[in-house]
Amino acid sequence: MEKINEAVATIRRLSNNFLPEVAMILGSGLGGVADNVKNATYINYKEIPDFPVSKVAGHAGRLVFGEMRGKRVMIMQGRFHFYEGVSMQLLAFPIRVMAVLGIKKIIITNAAGGVNRSFKTGDLMLITDHVNFTLSNPLVGKNYDNFGPRFPDTSEIYTPALADLARKVAAENKINLKEGSYFFMSGPCYETPAEVKMIEILGGDVAGMSTFPEALAACHCGMEVLGLTYVANMGAGISPVKLSHDDVMETMALI
Numbered sequence: 001m002e003k004i005n006e007a008v009a010t011i012r013r014l015s016n017n018f019l020p021e022v023a024m025i026l027g028s029g030l031g032g033v034a035d036n037v038k039n040a041t042y043i044n045y046k047e048i049p050d051f052p053v054s055k056v057a058g059h060a061g062r063l064v065f066g067e068m069r070g071k072r073v074m075i076m077q078g079r080f081h082f083y084e085g086v087s088m089q090l091l092a093f094p095i096r097v098m099a100v101l102g103i104k105k106i107i108i109t110n111a112a113g114g115v116n117r118s119f120k121t122g123d124l125m126l127i128t129d130h131v132n133f134t135l136s137n138p139l140v141g142k143n144y145d146n147f148g149p150r151f152p153d154t155s156e157i158y159t160p161a162l163a164d165l166a167r168k169v170a171a172e173n174k175i176n177l178k179e180g181s182y183f184f185m186s187g188p189c190y191e192t193p194a195e196v197k198m199i200e201i202l203g204g205d206v207a208g209m210s211t212f213p214e215a216l217a218a219c220h221c222g223m224e225v226l227g228l229t230y231v232a233n234m235g236a237g238i239s240p241v242k243l244s245h246d247d248v249m250e251t252m253a254l255i
Contacts, residue, residue: 001144003050004093008100011063014043018065020074023103025214027079027110030230034077037066052080052090074103081210082134083187092138092217096147099221105162106218106225111232112208113190115199116180119206119231125178126166127158127227130212131204134186138213139220148220157219162226180205182229184212193237207235 012018018041026033034040043063045051054061064075076094080086098106114121143150170177183204185191191199191207199207206229218225233239 001146004096004100006049007051007093007097010048011043011097011101014047015041015063015065018074019072020065020098020101020103021072021105023074023076023098023106025076025079025106025108027210027230029111029232030109031060031077033109034060034064034075037064037068037073037075040064040066051094052084052086054078054080055084074098074101079210079214081187082136082213083209088136088138088213089141091213092220095214095217095221095223096144098218099147099223104223106214106223107228108211108214108218108225109228109230110182110208110211112182112206112229113196113233113235114205114231114238115183115196115207115235116178116205117200117238119178119234121231121233123178123231124170124175125180125206125229125231126163126170127182127211127215127229128163128179129158130182130184130215130227131202132184132212132216133199134184136186138217148222152220154216154219157215157225158227159224162224166226166228178205178231182211182227183207185209191235193235196235196237199235206231 045053045061060077062077064077066073080091082088082091167177181204183199183206185207187209208229211227215225215227
């Protein structure tokens with residue numbers, strides 16, 4: 001809690017005590033969304049005590065504060081990942097910082113590989129649930145009762161009311177919004193064809209290397225959560241080509 005409070009104090013000082021209403025986490029190649037923030041203030045992760053620093057291409061590694069569509073927002077322009085050697089507990093750190101800052105709603109985005117064979121590259125998917133295949137969990141260890149209970153309910157991690165709002169907005173803007181479950185894998189390698197087949201059998205619609213830790217931590221903190229996936233490629237065994245991060249970034253640049 002001392003580390004969290006120190007990070008919060010630093011953010012408040014550097015953002016001139018900005019009071020965000022909504023948080024966003026932008027996944028690989030989605031950092032350009034932050035360009036729409038008005039009256040923006042930027043804080044690099046390295047300026048915040050104990051905040052991890054992302055080293056993956058496509059992740060700017062900074063917080064953006066300002067206004068978007070009439071809402072005061074705090075945006076993580078880039079994230080860090082379990083496969084970078086960041087512990088699950090540390091992946092929950094920024095979410096708990098957000099909670100202390102008073103944020104009640106969070107939008108978590110990612111780029112992932114399509115497993116559902118009715119999907120195609122470029123689709124947008126509403127996350128309705130997830131599967132954690134790593135068997136590791138950001139809530140392992142000491143529980144902080146001021147954030148949430150020792151044994152939190154996870155039947156509705158992704159808030160139904162926000163999902164309904166996403167469906168409404170998608171329909172109004174004629175966006176073909178897919179829906180499905182996000183399958184969390186540790187990475188950093190892409191899944192093998194056999195693993196993709198397994199994910200398909202187990203009910204996963206996309207596979208990715210993020211989102212689960214933040215979503216679970218946000219749920220534990222009592223936040224409302226909206227999850228969105230951009231299908232950046234189709235999984236091995238479905239896609240006829242070999243996968244690479246450069247290709248993913250090229251696909252994301254087309255958004």
